[in-house]
Amino acid sequence: MKSRVIGCLTVLAGLALSACGTGGSGSTSPSAGAPLKVAWIYVGSRSDAGWTKAHDDGRLMVEQHFGSRVQTTYKENVPEGPQVQQVIEQLVQDGNKLIFATSFGFQDAMDAEAKLHPDVFFEQATGFKTETNLAEYFGAAEDADYLTGMALGAATRNGKIGFVAPFPIPEVIREINAVTLGAQALHPGATVQVEWTNTWFDPAKEKQAAQSLIQRGVDAIGQGQDSPATGDAAKAAGVKWTGYDSNQQQFAPDVWLTGTVYNWGPYYTRRVQAVMDGTWKSGSYYGSMKDNFVDIAPFGTSVPQSARDAINQKKAALKSGSFYEFTGPIKDQSGAVHVTAGQKLTLNDILTMDWFVQGVIGNPKGS
């Protein structure tokens, strides 16, 4: 016991000594013309090649655009829960004036901190709570998912498509529905078999789920996961693959079709500009294909020209607003008409979507 305390004290003493060694090389005092400090909080690693990387690309775009007028920072691998409030508090103490949180589970802490610091602007991705200094932002990934589904539909020969999916939640359910409708547009009667992983990011689990789908005979596979591990399994089996979040072509170029990608950068740039101009306002931003918030990644070499043309045509229609994927008639899994002919699902409808369209094999309640 005694020696243990000594060991402990030695370590602490060493730290304390070096800490007390010099005078303030600590915080820099804000002055006129000082750069605007902007921070991001990531749930994953910025090298995840998916969700977090997409956000970090946005951060880098902000840096590039504003140069020395901004100073950005980020905190990665931050777990969802009470610790994040401490992380936000530290960012505020460090002088950050605009803070973006990029995972749903950060919302409660962001809300609490927004109330504590009315002079700081907060932005929560994929959330729904707003305050005068807390805004919320996300985008219509389903538009791009529909196009991604078309690529899968063009690639499958036996009409069996697999989908590696994180959680049975509306966000993912509408993604799977959009993919299925897109696939059926180019391959009538195509089915999409769902495998839940119950995680956003776990390359080993994601790969396992993909392998399990491939063993069950799917010859094209999509994903809603944050890592490109599905592509790994697809590459090994020679099965065509669509990615998610970021352009993941490099991980399996031979089997790569395309993928839904987010461009967070332009939004981030606009919001930083707004803070600089003093025009920042709270709100709920739902980006779309029209403003390039969501898009599809460049096609892989194996996508035939006919499919490219069809997809690009639909993309133009989505952008112009002449096409919307969730327009009736749409049947649910039981074959009953869920959306009547001509009816368009509203944003609220799709934000709470808890049913699968016809052709999806899987349970929207999970497992």
Added chain:
Amino acid sequence: MSLRIERRLSIPGWLPVAVPVGSVILVLTGHDPVATDRRLLERGFFASGAISGTLVTATPLLLTALAAAAAFRMQVWNIGAEGQLYLGAVGASGAGIALHALPGPLIIAAMVVAGILAGAAWGAIPGILRAAFRTNEIITSLMLNYVAGLFITYLIYDSHSYWRDLSTFTARVFPQGKYLADAASWPRFDLLGMMIPFGFLLGILAAALVWLTATATRFGFEMRVIGDSPNAARYAGMRVRRRIVTVMAMAGGLAGLGGASEVGDFRHVLDPRGIQQAGFGYAGIVVAALARLNPFAVIVVAVLLGGLANAGYSLQGPDFPAGLVGTLQGLILFFALGGEMLVRYRIRWRGPQTAAPAPAPVAVAEAGS
């Protein structure tokens, strides 16, 4: 050439030299070690509000570490604090939801009891399996962590369970648990500006109880005998199987209290994703080992580790990757653990001229002498 480890008779003078290794790495990666260490200490312990933040992590660590230490002291290898903590969170949030209309203190008391009972029941399973079938509790308690993780995920994501909120628009957009009433929030005590969570106070009380049980009760004595020599214990008429089940249940109860505190002190909802990401059960084993299973040292180490974790986020940034933060934290732990071992033992090199011609058994015999 061979290595051997022998006991030291005195504490080596070079030991403090080991500490600046972290500084060397910082310099090599282009960082100012002084500023870095300073920031680490400030943000973990000395800045205003730092201890309050540190205790957010230290509280669950304290209780899961006690769950490990209480069992390890008695040679029962409980690796299941992680799952026991989940079950404690399930029990406490269930009680909190069910009794939401009662006065605050009653809800809180019920949450504490429910958390302890749920954790104890989960902990008892590997205990019973070992007592009845002589299964290895390291494996069973570890595997039950995964079962518990899937169970809480099921409660919120895959079912319409009692814990899941199905009424609000929010919950329809993203599955979530039912939030507890404000009255069910555990109190915090302001001590010189540090906000001490109620769960942390319970943890200190629990540490004292663990220490008392181990040192001053017949039960503690029997467990020491059972740990050292089960046959002798049986010969002396001790009920070995029952004791093992009791120890596992006790450890589970401690971790379960940690889960109750997560819900009552901090989250106020059953949050399967966040609580699994945190991994307090596994980190608790590290804390217990660092504290050499001493319940009071566990308190100190839990706060130290909580501060390290808390300060780690503060260091991170574009010029300070998360991996480097982890390296620094790892080095500090390594020297606390490794330094501890090197304080008591030393490593002796034996030159090749003696070891090479000599057959292996001789070297072993020499080392043993």
